[in-house]
Amino acid sequence: MLASAFMVGPAREATKGATRDSLRRHNLATVLRRVHRGGPQSRSALTAATGLNRSTIGALVAELVECGLVEEGEPEATGSAGRPSPLVRASTDHVVAAAVDIGTKWLTVAIGGIGGTLVTRVHRETNNDGRPYEETIAELCDLLDEVVGDLLPTQHLFAVGIAAPGVVRAHDGFVHFAPNLGWREVNLGADLAAHLGDDIVVFVANEAHLGARAEHLRGAGAGVEDLIYLSSEIGVGGGTIIAGRLQLGADGYSGEIGHIPVNTGPDATSCRCGSVGCLEAETGALALLALTGHQHTDHLSDAVRGIIATAAAGDEDVQRSLHEIGVRLGRGLAGMVNLLNPRRIVLGGYFADAFEFLAAGIDAELAQHTLSPSRSGVTIVPAALQEDSALLGALEIALEPLLLDPARSPAAAA
Ligand SMILES: [Zn+2]
Known part of the structure; x- marks a missing residue:
């Protein structure tokens, strides 16, 4: 069964006219999302966080256990008088x-x-x-x-x-x-x-x-409401989160930062999209191979890892190549910073692994091409979830x- 990739959510707020069933389902979802995002927590913590009463939380947790979505573990020692509160944690035993x-x-x-x-x-x-x-x-x-x-x-x-x-x-x-x-x-x-x-x-x-969504929820963008995420392999992709929501555009095609033109000179590299000088063609893994004198290989990840390791071992030529990638990247990011005023930019893929060698080039370009209030409010960090974003x-x-x-x-x- 096929479904739309991004559901409309979160669940509707319960209104006066809501039936008991829809209110119960809304509350079930609220409790499940808290455990999903916040990790294991006691029933009493769920009671405090949701504002629902203890017996309601007990019934909701019991229903989530029946649905096979959570389990209850050993109670947490509270150190205070009264019954200890069981720990509610996610379960993958059933669903x-x-x-x-x-x-x-x-x-x-x-x-x-x-x-x-x-x-x-x-x-x-x-x-x-x-x-x-x-x-x-x-x-x-x-x-x-x-x-x-x-x-x-x-x-x-x-x-x-x-x-x-x-x-x-x-x-x-x-x-x-x-x-x-x-x-x-x-x-x-x-x-x-x-x-x-x-x-x-x-x-x-x-x-x-x-990747943007995962880094926003659990990675280097956690707690930040306005961020740009870039992935990098052969291609360079992008995802934008504004006011906590992933921006899709009219049909879902937004975020193609990889095809922003960053080189319009005669040495611009052809891009697989049919254009030339795109950020992806100028900074993707193939651009790194070309800058460091390597041939395209089926073992691309190993080749890129090897190049970054060479830079880390002190090879100044390779460090300069990575700096150049950073400069090109900064040029593309400058437009995004001016346009979107992000709080954080999260760099994934090989950009994360090579971050220490890219950062100065990115900074220099942002300093030159962005308006200072936007520039001073943004931090650029490597992705935290690595290849799992x-x-x-x-x-x-x-x-x-x-x-x-x-x-x-x-x-x-x-
Ligand atoms: Zn392109």
């Missing part, structure tokens, strides 16, 4: 979701659940760059079948969230264009939904949008229907 990351050079499928933890994963290095779409999808379906086949008999797969490095239509997971996979106009969401069957909800979204974002969209309405749990229906 799980799959998160998929389709990279240019890899396929990863992981299983996770409420609480945002990935409990198992299968990672395969494969060259998807220019490979026929049908072959990549067939291999991905095999990996999904393998992971699903390894689920415990008690575990229900609820949904699959897919991170794709391309221009993804938000409402149905249709991929218009994924230049670094060679995909054009492919029906990724519908094809995977057909393979998985009617009981499993499928969501597809742009990998940088998902997109995967954790994919898990998050897969869990969204449950977080909005926990009574939809397949364990509740079982």
